[in-house]
Amino acid sequence: MQLQAIQKGRFTYLWEDNHSLIEQVILSCIKDRKIVDEGHKLLVQGEAVSSLYLVESGRVSMGVTARNGRVFQLGTLECESQLFGEMEFFTGYTCQMDIIALEAIEIAVIDGVLLQQALQLHPHLSLFFASAIAIDYQDTVEIFTRRMLYPIAYNIAYDIYHQHLNDLPVDGFGKHYLEAERFGTSDRVYRRAVKELENLGLISKQRHTIKIENLDALKKYVEQK
Structure with a gap:
């Protein structure tokens, strides 16, 4: 607090x-x-x-x-x-x-x-x-609940979108394996989920950073679940 x-x-x-x-x-x-x-x-x-x-x-x-x-x-x-x-x-x-x-x-x-x-x-x-x-x-229960009830790709998309809005109670990490742990999964599964969002044209990955490619589509993806 x-x-x-x-x-x-x-x-x-x-x-x-x-x-x-x-x-x-x-x-x-x-x-x-x-x-x-x-x-x-x-x-x-x-x-x-x-x-x-x-x-x-x-x-x-x-x-x-x-x-x-x-x-x-x-x-x-x-x-x-x-x-x-x-x-x-x-x-x-x-x-x-x-x-x-x-x-x-x-x-x-x-x-x-x-x-x-x-x-x-x-x-x-x-x-x-x-x-x-x-x-x-x-705030904490909301994070835990969302991690449990939604797929990894959705949780990553939700996090990216709301980081853009700057309305999340906590931030992420710069290292992949720590980001994977933040979504309760392995590095391999995390990378695969990021690739799924890339294939949808929502984001692009540039070294250690993720860039939003289509904000409107990302918003629609997050809000339709």
């Missing part, structure tokens, strides 16, 4: 009026600041979470590894005052995803006990967390 005024949802007006208090409360719970290197895991799948992490800027990736070794990458995120570990803070569950720094970034470590005490003093701020978590949850 972002430590910023939420621009959508039922209680939007509250965040605009109370954002300075929200920010003040979170910042008061910071117990350490440090710079971590590229590849550092802020949160580790399956591990207990005792602290939350605030990343003011920098890019991270989010992914899940199953016991059979298969990997699903949710995508990458360009952080803007992004808070990680908030769901585990409320549930007490172990971490569901690896959150990995894709570059050297500065992180602020937020003490879970201090945050709990702060929310007890300002219980209405829990409404901010509830709203932000609900929005992130629905």
